[in-house]
Amino acid sequence: MSSLISLQHVSRTFRQANRIVKAVDNVSLDINEGEIVCLVGESGCGKTTTGKMIAGLLRPTGGEVLFEGKDIWAMGRDFKRYRQAVQIIHQDPYASLNPVHQVSRILSAPLLRHGLVANQAAVPGRLRELLGIVDMTPPEDFLDKYPHQLSGGQRQRVSVARALTVHPRFIVADEAVSMVDVSIRVSLLNMLTRLKNELGVTFLFITHDLALAKYFAWQGRIAVMYLGRLIEVALTPRLVNDPLHPYSKALLSAVPEADPRITRTKQRVQLRSLDVPSLLNLPPGCNFHPRCPLFEPGVCDKVVPELVDMGDGRYVACHVIAK
Amino acid sequence: MSSLFPPETPKPTPKVADTTLTVQNLSVDYVGRRGLVKAVRGVSFDLAHGETLSLIGESGSGKTTLGLTLIRLLPRAARIREGRIVYRRDGDEFDVLALKPGELRQFRWKECAMVFQSALNALNPVLRIAEQFEDTAKAHGTSRTQETSQRALELLRLVKLDPERVLHSYPHELSGGMRQRVLFAMSLLLDPQLIILDEPTTALDILTQRAIIDILRQLRQEMEFSLLFISHDLSLAAELADRVATMYAGAIVEVGDVYETFYRPQHPYTMGLIKAVPTVTGDMQALASISGSPPDLVNLPPGCKFHPRCAYATGRCREEEPILVTVAPGHLAACWYAGQGGVTP
Numbered sequence: 204m205s206s207l208i209s210l211q212h213v214s215r216t217f218r219q220a221n222r223i224v225k226a227v228d229n230v231s232l233d234i235n236e237g238e239i240v241c242l243v244g245e246s247g248c249g250k251t252t253t254g255k256m257i258a259g260l261l262r263p264t265g266g267e268v269l270f271e272g273k274d275i276w277a278m279g280r281d282f283k284r285y286r287q288a289v290q291i292i293h294q295d296p297y298a299s300l301n302p303v304h305q306v307s308r309i310l311s312a313p314l315l316r317h318g319l320v321a322n323q324a325a326v327p328g329r330l331r332e333l334l335g336i337v338d339m340t341p342p343e344d345f346l347d348k349y350p351h352q353l354s355g356g357q358r359q360r361v362s363v364a365r366a367l368t369v370h371p372r373f374i375v376a377d378e379a380v381s382m383v384d385v386s387i388r389v390s391l392l393n394m395l396t397r398l399k400n401e402l403g404v405t406f407l408f409i410t411h412d413l414a415l416a417k418y419f420a421w422q423g424r425i426a427v428m429y430l431g432r433l434i435e436v437a438l439t440p441r442l443v444n445d446p447l448h449p450y451s452k453a454l455l456s457a458v459p460e461a462d463p464r465i466t467r468t469k470q471r472v473q474l475r476s477l478d479v480p481s482l483l484n485l486p487p488g489c490n491f492h493p494r495c496p497l498f499e500p501g502v503c504d505k506v507v508p509e510l511v512d513m514g515d516g517r518y519v520a521c522h523v524i525a526k
Numbered sequence: 527m528s529s530l531f532p533p534e535t536p537k538p539t540p541k542v543a544d545t546t547l548t549v550q551n552l553s554v555d556y557v558g559r560r561g562l563v564k565a566v567r568g569v570s571f572d573l574a575h576g577e578t579l580s581l582i583g584e585s586g587s588g589k590t591t592l593g594l595t596l597i598r599l600l601p602r603a604a605r606i607r608e609g610r611i612v613y614r615r616d617g618d619e620f621d622v623l624a625l626k627p628g629e630l631r632q633f634r635w636k637e638c639a640m641v642f643q644s645a646l647n648a649l650n651p652v653l654r655i656a657e658q659f660e661d662t663a664k665a666h667g668t669s670r671t672q673e674t675s676q677r678a679l680e681l682l683r684l685v686k687l688d689p690e691r692v693l694h695s696y697p698h699e700l701s702g703g704m705r706q707r708v709l710f711a712m713s714l715l716l717d718p719q720l721i722i723l724d725e726p727t728t729a730l731d732i733l734t735q736r737a738i739i740d741i742l743r744q745l746r747q748e749m750e751f752s753l754l755f756i757s758h759d760l761s762l763a764a765e766l767a768d769r770v771a772t773m774y775a776g777a778i779v780e781v782g783d784v785y786e787t788f789y790r791p792q793h794p795y796t797m798g799l800i801k802a803v804p805t806v807t808g809d810m811q812a813l814a815s816i817s818g819s820p821p822d823l824v825n826l827p828p829g830c831k832f833h834p835r836c837a838y839a840t841g842r843c844r845e846e847e848p849i850l851v852t853v854a855p856g857h858l859a860a861c862w863y864a865g866q867g868g869v870t871p
Contacts, residue, residue, distance in 0.1 A: 245731035245733065246731055354819045356819065385758060385803060386799060387802075387815050387819070388815070389813045389815040390815035390817075411731070413732070413806050414803070414805055415804060417804060418810070421810045440809075440810075443806060453733060455806055457732050458732055458736075458761070458806050459736070459762055460764060460805045460807060461760040461763075461764050461788070461803040461805060463784050463785055463788050464785075465808075466761060466764045466765050477734070478701070479733075
């Protein structure tokens, strides 16, 4: 089976002063057409860097990002086709929309740039259609607005509409609803789910919020990252209800829940240390070993665990669990 | 403590003896270019001794303004239009809004400490943590350095930090979670009776957030203080609160015991918030957003401020604003149809 997007041993390092920061380390992941994959992890785990590499905004320093089986950085002419097929929605719509352009201009620029409308006269019709898709109706109310005249939720809808101008097949949504108020988050998520169902868009949804990941990717998979590495990948219901990796377990058990009975009676995983290691000075072996309750000396602090197929659709990178 | 500023009107009554804070009909406006921004409108509540009250609501609902008013740290553009804030300690009563500058300085930190959202901005970047503890103590009239550093050590240990290391560090050398814990420790330095936490874990990672929640819970068991906890995150309220107050458009629209509020919410806005938040545990649940967006605080709608977004609004809701009424013991809601079975989630 060929995947729409495939990460093959992808790494990315950054140079900081004279030191090297390994933001993403040997990540492999296949995403099929029509699938929803959630990438979850805490800040600094490399999830945004991974998203940017998939969207072609950052070049990996090791490994390959394949689009329909072809390395995106060795595509030549096809690179433009890939660029249109893969779009990214950023966390902060206020920073990613030009503040001095009206909505109509923000949305028509890519249409005209890529020749996606027959002529200038066809633009208004397409704009109305796009705003309709993101539930901004009637469109006339929004076309002349500047980003600052819109609410946070509306701004994020404009970002989505802008991504849709080029008929993408794959959207990377990087914390796309994190800055939006709780009461309207769900309507944004439902809108994205509709895009997947009706337009067949494939999603990589990047978030630190496990409850959101569960809600959005219930039909898909969740991939958990820790300090640059993928540590567990599984179907969402499996991962949420029966996580394998001690880090996934710790995360899920630590999340406070909006239900007093559940949240006050949950069994918590106790970690050996509260401190997150610095990316500049990562521990040897498994990154998680200094905090891991299952730590076994001699193995965990020596050898980097590979992501192992557990045979039931779950992949886990842990020496102790995979034994 | 009572010697610090003599009580002007000491009248302890048995009924309110164990109430630390009483807020009565408090209204705060900001003077803006477009007119008065009505940030807090007629808020009243009591905070019992040792109790944790969580204020929930979306951004712009007035939570932070209310917190800042309690310690009178409002920006210049703000005006306290009306209301009373009464603080009690050991049978003495103080009118917080009438405190003179010197008294206010003592009230802050010694009686009531506030921990802000951004821990990095709250610490002085060019002073080591030890010096900041000393400064805090000195500014509030405790000059015994030995005693202060002893207390600082204890408190840092209480919030699970390595005191030796942390005291000699500058803020930038500590992680976000460590800085937040330093602030908790510092807020407890002068043994205040009331602590206000404004979004204490918002910028933190899940595991750090968990550590902070556990520390807060432990501190509450080991020390006696009342906690006013401001957060847009319902799950934190579910974790820590004894009671929950929902704010909307500057007013408290519902207040009640945490279990009551989560399992039998009476105000459609509280219901909407609860239905909008997914949980991790359990199967997939149906969620719904609240339609529309929060009102313009300069031009508030007539009647119930929530009616433009409310699925149950009637003619009455569009004309008359409901006030908080008791719908169950200790549970109040400001909705014309609360407690009548007229509104069901």
